[in-house]
Amino acid sequence: MTTLSFADPMGSDMSENRIASDPAPIDDADARLEEIGPPPRARSKAWIVRLASIVVVVGAWEIFGRQVNPLFMSSPSAIATAAVRLIADGELFEALKSSLWTLLVGFITASAIGVVLGLLIGRYKTMDAATDWLVNALYSTPLIAIMPLVILWFGLGDAAKLFIVCILAVFPVLINTAAGVRNVPTQLIDVSAAFAANERQVFLKIIVPATLPYIMTGLRLGIGRSIIGMVVAEFFTAITGLGAMIVKYGNQYDTAAMFVPILVLMFLGIGLTTLLKRAEEHFAPWRGQED
Amino acid sequence: MSAPPIKLSVRNVTKTFRVRKGSDTSLLNVLRNVNFDVRQGEIVSLIGESGCGKTTLLRIVQGLIRLDSGDLLIDGAAVKRSGRDRGFVFQQASLLPWRTARQNVEFGLELQGMPKQARADRAMQLLELVSLAHAADQFPHQMSGGMQQRIGLARALAIDPAILLMDEPFSALDAQTREVLQTELMRIHAQTAKTTLFVTHDLDEAIFLSDRVVVLAARPGRVKKIIDIPFAHPRPELTALRGDPAFQAIRAEIWSLISTPPVAVAA
Ligand SMILES: Nc1ncnc2c1ncn2[C@@H]1O[C@H](COP(=O)(O)OP(=O)(O)OP(=O)(O)O)[C@@H](O)[C@H]1O
Ligand SMILES: [Mg+2]
Numbered sequence: 001m002t003t004l005s006f007a008d009p010m011g012s013d014m015s016e017n018r019i020a021s022d023p024a025p026i027d028d029a030d031a032r033l034e035e036i037g038p039p040p041r042a043r044s045k046a047w048i049v050r051l052a053s054i055v056v057v058v059g060a061w062e063i064f065g066r067q068v069n070p071l072f073m074s075s076p077s078a079i080a081t082a083a084v085r086l087i088a089d090g091e092l093f094e095a096l097k098s099s100l101w102t103l104l105v106g107f108i109t110a111s112a113i114g115v116v117l118g119l120l121i122g123r124y125k126t127m128d129a130a131t132d133w134l135v136n137a138l139y140s141t142p143l144i145a146i147m148p149l150v151i152l153w154f155g156l157g158d159a160a161k162l163f164i165v166c167i168l169a170v171f172p173v174l175i176n177t178a179a180g181v182r183n184v185p186t187q188l189i190d191v192s193a194a195f196a197a198n199e200r201q202v203f204l205k206i207i208v209p210a211t212l213p214y215i216m217t218g219l220r221l222g223i224g225r226s227i228i229g230m231v232v233a234e235f236f237t238a239i240t241g242l243g244a245m246i247v248k249y250g251n252q253y254d255t256a257a258m259f260v261p262i263l264v265l266m267f268l269g270i271g272l273t274t275l276l277k278r279a280e281e282h283f284a285p286w287r288g289q290e291d
Numbered sequence: 292m293s294a295p296p297i298k299l300s301v302r303n304v305t306k307t308f309r310v311r312k313g314s315d316t317s318l319l320n321v322l323r324n325v326n327f328d329v330r331q332g333e334i335v336s337l338i339g340e341s342g343c344g345k346t347t348l349l350r351i352v353q354g355l356i357r358l359d360s361g362d363l364l365i366d367g368a369a370v371k372r373s374g375r376d377r378g379f380v381f382q383q384a385s386l387l388p389w390r391t392a393r394q395n396v397e398f399g400l401e402l403q404g405m406p407k408q409a410r411a412d413r414a415m416q417l418l419e420l421v422s423l424a425h426a427a428d429q430f431p432h433q434m435s436g437g438m439q440q441r442i443g444l445a446r447a448l449a450i451d452p453a454i455l456l457m458d459e460p461f462s463a464l465d466a467q468t469r470e471v472l473q474t475e476l477m478r479i480h481a482q483t484a485k486t487t488l489f490v491t492h493d494l495d496e497a498i499f500l501s502d503r504v505v506v507l508a509a510r511p512g513r514v515k516k517i518i519d520i521p522f523a524h525p526r527p528e529l530t531a532l533r534g535d536p537a538f539q540a541i542r543a544e545i546w547s548l549i550s551t552p553p554v555a556v557a558a
Binding site: 185187188190191193194195196197201205206209210212284 | 353355372373374375377379381383385387389398399401402450
């Protein structure tokens with residue numbers, strides 16, 4: 001993608017039908033999008049400010065961290081030293097590998113289930129009526145709360161971990177996918193009907209591509225919840241992975257070493273979310289950047 | 292000169308919508324006993340005031356809406372469902388935003404299962420026909436409204452339908468672009484000789500493009516009069532045609548037909 005133009009053909013359709021007195025949010029969106037793409041000079045200035053802010057915060061942490069008992073708080077330099085040690089003896093890498101496996105297998109399973117169910121629920125009213133109460137109830141429940149039950153069902157092994165990762169991620173994916181299907185413009189469904197598409201073709205050539213941006217949003221929200229599920233599962237079941245490292249060094253009162261996996265989790269969250277955010281923009285350049 | 296055969300017959304088409312308002316439903320009789328024919332290679336326009344059922348009628352002909360009673364005949368045979376013997380051009384171009392111009396034109400061909408290379412070739416031919424070969428790789432959001440409508444036309448023509456259905460395709464465009472596209476449509480029609488049913492509320496457009504104009508009365512929609520447009524093809528530019536007294540007479544007649552208050556229908 002080289003150039004992004006934000007004139008949304010569907011948006012203009014909508015503004016067509018808008019009454020004059022309506023404050024036309026489309027225009028607001030355009031104005032906002034203008035702000036998103038500032039001139040390159042302003043953008044580099046924002047980066048200078050951001051960098052300065054990072055230096056100040058990390059510096060303050062270093063100074064403050066050295067004053068207090070290392071049991072309660074650590075400093076960036078102490079964490080860096082611990083990180084070097086944990087990387088050198090391979091412990092961090094092993095933990096990361098184990099965590100990533102749980103995370104990715106659970107998340108990919110959740111994505112597949114969420115997308116398929118979301119497409120069906122969004123398209124078929126009966127499916128929706130049969131499941132909406134359950135989906136809404138489970139989405140609103142902090143599902144971490146069922147961890148003890150999950151352990152009863154699946155024991156302390158990988159199955160329990162995968163289940164909790166999966167169930168946390170599945171609902172945002174499902175709900176966003178279904179919302180995407182419901183928002184497919186009726187004009188596009190009309191086009192497929194006019195060209196005598198069969199149901200399979202309507203799905204593959206209209207509904208799925210039109211829903212893709214919503215699916216990507218669902219995946220982005222889902223990955224954050226997956227990471228939470230993963231860490232909690234690693235705390236409460238057979239302790240492995242990054243969660244295990246946090247518990248272990250916490251118990252050993254080695255706060256600096258405990259911070260290492262926490263920071264890794266932070267970077268993992270940032271990295272995966274950014275990746276999916278990029279994918280979102282890539283799959284729907286016509287949609288602009290709405291959230 | 293023997294008249295060409297009848298391609299499309301609309302016979303006693305009647306449609307009533309069930310309109311739900313709060314808890315009670317009322318019936319809205321949108322079309323009543325609509326009758327007209329379109330001959331092979333003709334352009335016939337449907338004109339009438341807003342809400343008189345033009346879009347409904349066109350969608351019935353496409354098979355997007357089921358009719359309550361009456362018949363729809365293509366080449367004398369009854370048709371009931373949507374099919375690729377009819378190509379539809381929508382009021383809002385309704386292009387698929389994730390597809391390039393060429394891929395949009397390929398849409399119907401893809402549904403037919405035409406092989407990739409063949410449909411790419413055919414799409415390029417049609418893009419040339421609508422003078423947009425240079426924009427083949429552009430996405431709809433990068434195109435003007437006029438370009439989008441040309442792509443919509445190319446998409447409908449790509450499947451080589453027997454009948455072309457167009458629902459106010461130029462109404463959302465500015466006056467100049469509209470006239471350019473009207474002339475363009477005439478040129479394309481001269482090349483393809485597609486039987487065309489064209490909905491519009493623009494009198495000049497109806498007269499300029501059509502061989503016949505079907506004037507509809509509203510509530511319920513029914514045929515008020517069918518007017519033959521005598522101008523020979525190829526026709527002069529619309530601006531030149533407007534000066535013709537015959538044009539003005541036809542325009543005045545249609546205008547009076549449309550603007551007369553609807554006759555009260557006995558309950
Ligand atoms: N699906 C529907 N359900 C109920 N009423 C409908 C439906 N579709 C159309 N109508 C009504 O039928 C009437 C005719 O609508 P239609 O869209 O065919 O008019 P039109 O002649 O195309 O008008 P315009 O020139 O404004 O496009 C209108 O009163 C409209 O409200
Ligand atoms: Mg209409």
